[in-house]
Amino acid sequence: MKANKIDLYIGVxxxxxxxxxxxxxxSFPPPLQKNAPGPALFPRVCLIVxxxxxxxxxxxxxxxxxxxxxxxxxxxxxxxxxxxSVITYLIALPYLxxxxxxxxxxxxxxxxxxxxxxxxxxxxxVIVASLYVIFSVIxxxxxxxxxx
Numbered sequence: 001m002k003a004n005k006i007d008l009y010i011g012v013x014x015x016x017x018x019x020x021x022x023x024x025x026x027s028f029p030p031p032l033q034k035n036a037p038g039p040a041l042f043p044r045v046c047l048i049v050x051x052x053x054x055x056x057x058x059x060x061x062x063x064x065x066x067x068x069x070x071x072x073x074x075x076x077x078x079x080x081x082x083x084x085s086v087i088t089y090l091i092a093l094p095y096l097x098x099x100x101x102x103x104x105x106x107x108x109x110x111x112x113x114x115x116x117x118x119x120x121x122x123x124x125x126v127i128v129a130s131l132y133v134i135f136s137v138i139x140x141x142x143x144x145x146x147x148x
Contacts, residue, residue: 014054
């Protein structure tokens with residue numbers, strides 16, 4: 001079977017970079033407490049996930065028929081809306097804070113793919129509230145507040 005060369009190259013490069021960066025995490029400082037996971041845990045988990053998906057990409061290219069692969073259609077207007085939303089989010093975050101800026105980012109980004117506007121607003125609110133509870137309440141991490 002003929003593999004899609006771009007996907008194959010991306011998969012191989014992702015594996016090489018992932019393995020190299022995983023090796024580099026061994027140079028991180030040790031944990032401050034004896035049984036603590038240390039600062040290398042999160043990067044290692046992320047790199048393992050990246051290598052796993054790179055292997056899946058390579059596997060997909062060699063063993064799946066072209067008709068069974070997922071197709072991704074890029075629509076210019078939808079892409080532009082998401083890019084503008086991301087840029088607006090990055091600019092607005094220090095001024096509007098996490099809650100408002102995240103809602104202003106998620107609603108147009110989700111409207112690109114969801115038809116129901118009420119459901120889109122509801123899903124956006126649930127996502128932002130969940131992230132707020134996880135980071136601000138449970139993990140006690142300070143999120144950006146209104147910057148006025």
